[in-house]
Amino acid sequence: AQSVAQPEDQVNVAEGNPLTVKCTYSVSGNPYLFWYAQYPNRGLQFLLKYITGDNLVKGSYGFEAEFNKSQTSFHLKKPSALVSDSAWYFCAVMGRRALTFGSGTRLQVQP
Amino acid sequence: KAGVTQTPRYLIKTRGQQVTLSCSPISGHRSVSWYQQTPGQGLQFLFEYFSETQRNKGNFPGRFSGRQFSNSRSEMNVSTLELGDSALYLCASSPSSGAGGEAFFGQGTRLTVV
Numbered sequence: 001a002q003s004v005a006q007p008e009d010q011v012n013v014a015e016g017n018p019l020t021v022k023c024t025y026s027v028s029g030n031p032y033l034f035w036y037a038q039y040p041n042r043g044l045q046f047l048l049k050y051i052t053g054d055n056l057v058k059g060s061y062g063f064e065a066e067f068n069k070s071q072t073s074f075h076l077k078k079p080s081a082l083v084s085d086s087a088w089y090f091c092a093v094m095g096r097r098a099l100t101f102g103s104g105t106r107l108q109v110q111p
Numbered sequence: 112k113a114g115v116t117q118t119p120r121y122l123i124k125t126r127g128q129q130v131t132l133s134c135s136p137i138s139g140h141r142s143v144s145w146y147q148q149t150p151g152q153g154l155q156f157l158f159e160y161f162s163e164t165q166r167n168k169g170n171f172p173g174r175f176s177g178r179q180f181s182n183s184r185s186e187m188n189v190s191t192l193e194l195g196d197s198a199l200y201l202c203a204s205s206p207s208s209g210a211g212g213e214a215f216f217g218q219g220t221r222l223t224v225v
Contacts, residue, residue, distance in 0.1 A: 034213065043115070043201055043216035090154065097167040098144065099203075099214060101154035 002027040002093045004074075006102035013081045014110050021076040021105045023091030032094035033074045035065055038104075039087045047089075050074060061085070081109045113138065115204050115217035123223045129190040132220045136183050136204030142166075143185040144214060145177060148199040157200075160185055161207075189222075197224045 004025045013019045025031050032051055036044040048059025055067045065076050076089060086109045091102040116135040124130050136143050145157040156169040160179035177187045183204075189196055199221050203214035 036216075041218070043117075043218045044203075046213045046215060049213050097142075097159050097161075098156040098169065099146075099154075100156070101146075103153050 002031070002095045002100050004033075004091045004093050004100060004102040006089075006091055006105045008105050009103075010106045010108065012108045012110065015083050016080050019076075019078050019081040019085070019107065019109070021089045021091075021107060023074045023076065023102060025072050025074060025091075025093050027093055027095075031074075033065075033067065034092040034094065034099065035059065035063070035074075035076050036090045036092060036101075037061075037087045038090065044090065047076070081107075083109050083111050085109050115202055115215055117200075117202050117217035117220050119220060120218065121221045121223075123225060124192050125225055126192055126194060128192050129188065130192060130222060132187045132189075132200055132202075132222070134185045134187070134202030134204075134217060136185070136202075137215055140204035140206050140215070141183050142205040142207060142212075143179055143183065144203045144205070145185070145187050146201045146203065147171075148201060148219070149197075154201070157187070192224045194224050197222060 034049045035047040047063050048057050050057050050067045058064045063078050088104045090104045092099040118133045142161045144159040148154045159167045163179045174190045179185045199219045201219045203216045205212045205214050
């Protein structure tokens, strides 16, 4: 069975600084990995996905993620954080027609 | 292009009642999935429908059921509500069923069972 782990419940970063939200995965076979953001009173917004190809995936709102097969990681990054990036972030792996989500990381960007 | 629409946005029900939630997917999307989000259990997969057929089901009791109509709209039903069913129910649509395709989520229905 596939799973993802987000080791940090919360990440705090100052506006303008780079941010990283961590995710590790466990799957058999090739992983299909996703990042979603959840803003207050909103559903999940798709940010990016890794299916195959380049290890650095670029997504929406300036986010990118680095796939590392040897470390089974798929960390979300952004070079310069904005206060509006404050949200919950969920890493997910696609299994048999269903997404398995991590527990989520709350990102707080301070002005 | 309109996004995924879920109705109603908020519901308050009493234990023992039943409830029906509705989801209209993005036009042209044929796959609809449902997820339950709670503070304790996080996001959990309920089921997926594609072309009116249930393709996959998560580990939820039979009180949770769903269906999909020919226009791809989907409904989810929960019977004999329990306090623990209080959650945000999210619907997601995808163009096709299977791995690789991103899912587009609605804003959710917040169900409170009292």
